Amino acid sequence: MTTKTYPVTWDLDTFFEGGSSSDELRRHLDEAAGLVQDYSAQTAGFRTPESKTDAAQVAELIDKTKETSNHLREAGAVIGCFLAQDTTDKQALLLQGESSALGAKFQTAFMSFQQKLAKTEETVWNELLSDDRLKDFAFILGEWREKSAARLSEAEEALITALSVDGYHGWGELYDLLVGEIEVTVTVDGEERKLSVGQANNLSSHPDADVRRESFEKLEAAWAEKEEFFAKTLNSIAGFRLQVYEKRGWDNVLREPLEYNRMKQETLDAMWGAISANKEPFARYLDRKARLLGKEKLDWQDVDAPVTESVKTIDYQEGAEFILDHFGKFGPELESFSRMAFENGWIEAEDRPNKRPGGFCTGMPQSEESRIFMTYSGSMSNVATLAHELGHAFHSYALRPVHPLNRMYAMNVAETASTFAEMIVADAAVKEAQTDEEKLALLEDKIQRSVAFFMNIHARFLFETRFYEERKKGIVSSDRLNELMEEAQREAFAGALGETHPHFWASKLHFYITGVPFYNFPYTFGYLFSLSIYAKALEEGEAFEEKYMALLRDTAVMPVEELAEKHLGEDITKQEFWEKGVRLCIRDVEEFLALTDQEG
Known part of the structure; x- marks a missing residue:
């Protein structure tokens, strides 16, 4: 018997109160613009390292990269949530365009930093990575170096990034707009539903x-x-x-x-x-x-x-308790984290019109919180999807002790954490079935x-x-x-x-x-x-669980x-x-x- 009631809509006011018209969000975006401008100036003045003594400058720019990136990603993630919860939110659409433009400017400056680093002479490079301030970033810096070497010149890549805002990414945003306008009328249980x-x-x-x-x-x-x-x-x-x-x-x-x-x-x-x-x-x-x-x-x-x-139809509260019960059998960290997510309104699950299709989990790097989006209609598949997205959120939680620059995991391993969580729930459901039919x-x-x-x-x-x-x-x-x-x-x-x-x-x-x-x-x-x-x-x-988190x-x-x-x-x-x-x-x-x- 479910004794607790968890919210079925998420809380976004904890980031910026007032939705897409938030004054706080407006100030945050203005601050982001200032950070991007400063970062662009710093990267423009950065010169390819010539000796180990340049490690301090590299470390300073890494910190600035983290600060600027986190500020932008926080805004972008919340704006994405506004659009997901209501595809008719025109103000959020405008903010998305502004956020994307700032992101492109940051990306241009970031690539400039990467390409200048990539030109570092091999001996100097190895000396830099031996510095205490940089040795923890050896993998990610090496990756930047390799990627930059395989790309065009700094000016050409900057042009591609700038043109991609209204070209490449603009087409992707158009798709979201087209899908958001689609509605179909279907007869369900004798009733026509839009x-x-x-x-x-x-x-x-x-x-x-x-x-x-x-x-x-x-x-x-x-x-x-x-x-x-x-x-x-x-x-x-x-x-x-x-x-x-x-x-x-x-x-x-x-x-x-x-x-x-x-x-x-x-x-x-x-x-x-x-x-x-x-x-x-x-x-x-x-x-x-x-x-x-x-x-x-x-x-x-x-x-x-x-x-x-x-x-069997499982209401949201039952589904939440089922997930928590079986997460708890795997390990206390996963269970306590997920309970906190349910209790604190990290999940948007309500079945209502004007939500975008599908499900996702997005991270807010400054707040070190996540938000989960889905449309819950009571099937066991929905319960599995909810567990899946909680797995994504737990992945971000496990990485909290790690420097933000070393948290940029790829999609394939991201799907490992989510699918692992989903598997715990799916396997448990089969084992606990009461009848052959179930x-x-x-x-x-x-x-x-x-x-x-x-x-x-x-x-x-x-x-x-x-x-x-x-x-x-x-x-x-x-x-x-x-x-x-x-x-x-x-x-x-x-x-x-x-x-x-x-x-x-x-x-x-x-x-x-x-x-x-x-x-x-x-x-x-x-x-x-x-x-x-x-x-x-x-x-x-x-x-x-401890090995899993490692x-x-x-x-x-x-x-x-x-x-x-x-x-x-x-x-x-x-x-x-x-x-x-x-x-x-x-x-x-x-x-x-x-x-x-x-x-x-």
């Missing part, structure tokens, strides 16, 4: 097949109606990106995402190789699910459909995540790599985008789909995120990587291959590592197939 994209997407797990189909068809029609706008937006983002790559002399479109995720091509190839070699059990699961739903083939809108008659529903919900990471994400990766190759030759039409998407889905789902989702390229925000290229494969990396961590946690119990603190100061070797003793460039994780997921499929055999 829904945002996020609310309509939640109906993919509705028990009524007619509701799922109507929601899917209405959304598909909405994407089709605006497909030329989305095609123009996607082509423009990709075109900008490819032009930059060409000028830098980069042929491989995966160079930047691999660099960003601090991983090797061999690691990515080994991961997809392990998954591609083991699709058959998951295809059998999808075929069995189709039969349970009375269909020959599973259509796209039925992939997340429940397979049992009675689907166990089947929860087991199926767990398998759906494997399908998402091994098939849905794989389809996104296949689509995006092929789209970029075609985009190199010119504009890719909306019809061709639909074809590429369908081909990728049929291949990634190993022929187990009936009707596909041709406009998925238009509907998925991740294709339009300009800050992080190829916003797909890191999810699958995080899922499989976290399985190895979870296996160790099961072996060691609560004693593992791993999280290392996520921003070494490549993922070194991280895995240090904390797991594994070589992740080999397919065998990834196959161990895939086999754990296949066990869930085998249990599902056995249970459904018993059900006849």
